[in-house]
Amino acid sequence: MTTSASPPPPASQSGRYPPGAAAFPHQGLLGIAGLAPHEILFLLDEAEQWVELNRQPQKRDDRLAGLTIINAFFENSTRTLLSFEIAGKRLGADVVNMHAATSSVKKGETLIDTAMTLNAMRADAIVIRHASSGAVRLIAGKVDCPVLNAGDGQHEHPTQALLDALTIRHALRERGDSDSLVGLTVTICGDILHSRVARSNILSLTALGANVRVCAPPALMPEGIEAMRVTPFHDFNAALDGADVVMMLRLQQERMDGQFIPSPREFRHLYGLTLDRLARAKPGVLVMHPGPMNRGVEIDSNVADLVGTSLITRQVEMGVAIRMACLDVLTRRARKLPGWVGPEISGEAWARETGA
Numbered sequence: 186m187t188t189s190a191s192p193p194p195p196a197s198q199s200g201r202y203p204p205g206a207a208a209f210p211h212q213g214l215l216g217i218a219g220l221a222p223h224e225i226l227f228l229l230d231e232a233e234q235w236v237e238l239n240r241q242p243q244k245r246d247d248r249l250a251g252l253t254i255i256n257a258f259f260e261n262s263t264r265t266l267l268s269f270e271i272a273g274k275r276l277g278a279d280v281v282n283m284h285a286a287t288s289s290v291k292k293g294e295t296l297i298d299t300a301m302t303l304n305a306m307r308a309d310a311i312v313i314r315h316a317s318s319g320a321v322r323l324i325a326g327k328v329d330c331p332v333l334n335a336g337d338g339q340h341e342h343p344t345q346a347l348l349d350a351l352t353i354r355h356a357l358r359e360r361g362d363s364d365s366l367v368g369l370t371v372t373i374c375g376d377i378l379h380s381r382v383a384r385s386n387i388l389s390l391t392a393l394g395a396n397v398r399v400c401a402p403p404a405l406m407p408e409g410i411e412a413m414r415v416t417p418f419h420d421f422n423a424a425l426d427g428a429d430v431v432m433m434l435r436l437q438q439e440r441m442d443g444q445f446i447p448s449p450r451e452f453r454h455l456y457g458l459t460l461d462r463l464a465r466a467k468p469g470v471l472v473m474h475p476g477p478m479n480r481g482v483e484i485d486s487n488v489a490d491l492v493g494t495s496l497i498t499r500q501v502e503m504g505v506a507i508r509m510a511c512l513d514v515l516t517r518r519a520r521k522l523p524g525w526v527g528p529e530i531s532g533e534a535w536a537r538e539t540g541a
């Protein structure tokens with residue numbers, strides 16, 4: 186794949202969303218739920234400039250100089266923590282990482298006390314990952330600065346869904362297709378029940394007009410998932426038939442209370458993405474995985490490493506750009522950027538007027 190395809194017009198000129206703060210009138214990013222499609226597109230378009238910058242030898246823009254960003258991770262993470270840290274640093278912010286293993290959380294401090302402590306340190310943005318669904322919203326209600334959800338329990342992982350959408354549209358553009366996700370068939374397969382990645386992606390992909398299929402064994406499929414405007418499958422071969430994009434998910438053993446699958450071997454047999462199985466999807470199918478991967482379980486190595494088909498490392502690249510966009514956008518009000526302070530038209534009013 187080449188990397189020279191032209192990016193979309195600058196965010197402010199595209200007419201895809203209202204001007205200034207009305208384009209993203211939210212205090213933080215707690216989830217994809219509650220975001221209008223044009224707000225998702227706005228963040229994707231904002232990220233394009235950072236994709237470009239990150240491909241230069243000099244990857245520095247100092248717009249967040251003097252700001253303090255705290256990454257408060259109450260759950261293990263490698264790529265997400267690193268990605269947020271790099272994103273904040275590339276924008277010139279002072280970035281501090283707080284690991285739960287070495288924090289007072291281990292001494293029994295309540296989440297609210299931790300939140301109030303972080304707030305008293307006058308952070309300008311707090312990025313939180315927590316094993317409990319809803320913990321991030323709880324903290325967001327106790328602090329004055331923007332809060333970004335880096336994954337809360339089985340609930341949401343909004344920056345993952347945004348980086349996935351950005352990855353898909355880059356791949357489409359690079360092969361000369363329209364970069365719109367409208368009408369695209371995306372199959373998400375694996376542990377749907379425990380996956381915040383699946384949830385955020387379902388919300389974002391359906392908002393952007395994709396047809397979403399979810400595939401899992403019955404024990405790992407949430408009841409009533411159809412209400413999220415997706416088509417559920419238990420037969421992976423059928424779910425792959427004609428798919429444009431396949432997203433594989435890890436078995437989230439740490440969230441499983443009891444036996445959900447007979448064995449990893451059995452799971453691979455029915456739900457593992459093998460080269461043979463991939464042939465059922467559309468020619469030119471794109472393969473994704475948020476990581477960490479269990480090679481030989483949900484995805485075979487020869488699929489994960491398939492050049493031109495696997496977008497897995499591209500997802501990591503897009504992750505930094507998306508997180509830069511989110512940190513930039515969410516600190517604009519505090520930085521008093523023109524258009525981001527004072528009276529504004531609401532995003533809802535704009536959507537009504539323009540029919541967006």
Ligand code: NCD
Binds near residue numbers: 381475477
């Ligand atoms: C995901 C997560 O933490 O939810 N990983 C990630 O953010 N890169 C998915 C997973 O852990 O399986």
